[in-house]
Amino acid sequence: MSIQTHIENLSTTIAVNSSSTTIVVLTPTAGKFVWVMGMFLQAEADVTITIKSATTAISGPIDFWAASSRERNWHMNGHPIFKTLAASDSFVIGLSSAVQVNGWVSLAEV
Helix, strand or coil: CCCCCCCCEEEEEEEEEECCCEEEEEECCCCCCCCEEEEEECCCCCEEEHHHHHHECCCEEEEEECCCHHHEECCCCCCCCCCCCCCCEEECCCCCCCCCEEEEEEEECC
16 A cells, blocks of 8 residues: 655745734645744844744744844754644744744645
8 A cells, every 4th residue: 555645845935023923824725734844034133932833832932032043044854843733733933022023934734
């Protein structure tokens, strides 16, 4: 028996103004999971982010606090760095305060 999985690769730009503390990056097609394959974020001010599957945290708090550490770049050489916990869950970035956040996320729907 052969099981085939179709993975659709997606990429999106993050550009959030200072009025939001929640970034819904992707709501997948019904019944699919989101795999995050790579991500780069840059914050304009000190902020702590939390990566979420819908409303459930899938990371601990990640600080962007000194001028030299307001950027984060994640890669895992073809392996997902984050996965949503349940089918149809949105991939969400939560912010501790409303600040400008820019960057990109490389995603796959599985």
